[in-house]
Every structure is written in C-alpha cells, then in structure tokens.
Amino acid sequence: MRIGLIADTHNLLRPEALAALQGVDHLIHAGDIGGPHILEELGRIAPLSVVRGNNDQEAWAEAIPERLTLRFGAISLHVRHDLKQLDIDPAAQGIDAVIAGHSHKPLHEMRDGVLYLNPGSAGPRRFKLPIGVGLLHIDGDQFRAELITLQV
Template sequence: MRVGLISDTHGLLRPEALAFLRGSNHIIHACDITGPEILAPLEAIAPLTVVRGNNDRGAWAVALPETAVLRIGALAIYVIHDLKQLPIEPAAAGMRVVVAGHSHKPSRSEYGGVLYINPGSAGPRRFRLPISVGELLVDGDRVTARLVTLDIN
C-alpha cells in the first residue's frame, strides 16, 4: 500500500505534487492547508487523512482534528502538525509511524522503533528549503519511507 505524504501547502497545491500523489492508496496532509479548496483535489485521488495546523483558521478548519490516527492493517500512523506538541509517547501508544509538518524541512528519522517523517513543504517556497513531498510504502507490518524534492522552477 502506498500512502502519499504532503504538508504545508499554504493555499498552493502544485501540479507536481498532485502528479506525485497519483497512485496513492491513501493520502496524509499534515497541516497548514490554509483553504478548503486544497482538499477536494486530494480526495479525488485517494482517501484523505488531514490535521489542522496553526495557519488553518476559519469556519472551514473548525472540523479538522489536531491529531489523527490512521490504521493500515496492524500498522498505526499518528498524524500531528507540530512534532514539538506531540501529546503521546508513540511507541507506548502502539504507533509505528509519526507524520508531522510545520517546519517545512523534509526529514526522516527513527527512534525506539518509531519512524518519524516530515514531508516538508509542498506549497510556497520558504527561505531556501526544497519543495517536497513523501510516501510511505506499507507491506504488512513493514514500512519504508521516501522523501522527494519536486522539480520546481
């Protein structure tokens, strides 16, 4: 199963990001959407799990959760906007993966048997950070992650 990862679109859903996400069985948007118009094109590709970020304001964002748990078979994925606000101990809670956004910096690390991944920012460029997305490839209880820098001119 392929889970597409996107974050920090800040009102800009790039065609390159949509092209990368096509073929996903599920998509996670880890925050800072800044407008509901971003969600429908993602939902047209695959089922969508989305959390609210600090820039998601207004009536449309009220229904968005601050955190979410996605279960794929025996695998549990925890989704949050800002990793610094993580309210649980992921391994103790049975999470295998934590997906977060906020920093705009793509990153992947593993601690205590938990994979932490931030797909970076797919929206407007911030500083000199790359425009990026990611994916999780799930096979039973095994998961691998990949981060991809989009070719944006």
C-alpha cells in the first residue's frame, strides 16, 4: 500500500505535486490546505484524510479535525499539523509514525521508535526550502517513507 503525504498547499496545488501522488492508495493532507477546491482535487486521486492547519480558519474548514489517528493494516499513524502541538506520547500509544506539516521543512526522523515525517510544503515556497511531497510504503507490519523534492 502507498500513502501519499502532502502539506502546506496554502491554496496552491501544483501539477508536479499531483503527478507525484498519482497511483497512491490513500492521501493524507497535514494541514494549511487553503480552500475546499484543494481537497476536491486531491480526492479525485485517492481516498483522503485531512487535518486542519493554523491557516484553515474559514467556515469550509470548521468540520476538519485538528488531529487524526489512522490505521492501515498493522501500521498506526497520527496526523497533526504542528508538531509543537502534539499532545500525545506516540510511542506509549503504539503509534508507528507521526505526520505533520507547518514548518514547510521536510523531516524524516526516528524518535523513540516512532518515525516523524513532514513532507515539506507543496504550495508556495517559503524561504529557500524545497517544495515536496512524501510517500509512505506499507507492507504488512513494515513501512518506509520517501520524501520527494519537486522540480518546480
């Protein structure tokens, strides 16, 4: 199973991001979406799970949760826009990976047996940070992450 990871689109869904996410089995948007049309477009690719970012404050985003815990087979994921607002102990709760956005900075790091992932920003460039998305490859109880820098 392949899970596509995207964050911080800020109302800009680049064709390069859409191309990189084609063929995934599920998509996760880690917040700062920008508008409902972004979710509609992503929903055409695969089933979509979404958390609200700090900039998703308009009425269209009111029903979007601030955090999600998802399970794909044996793998448990926790999604939160801003890692600094993480209010659980992922290792103690059996979470395999935490997915976040907010910083626009790609992250792929193990902490206490939990993988922390930020696919980076797929929307407007911030500072000199790369534009990117991610993939999570799940096979039974094994998984691996891939961060993809988009050439834009």
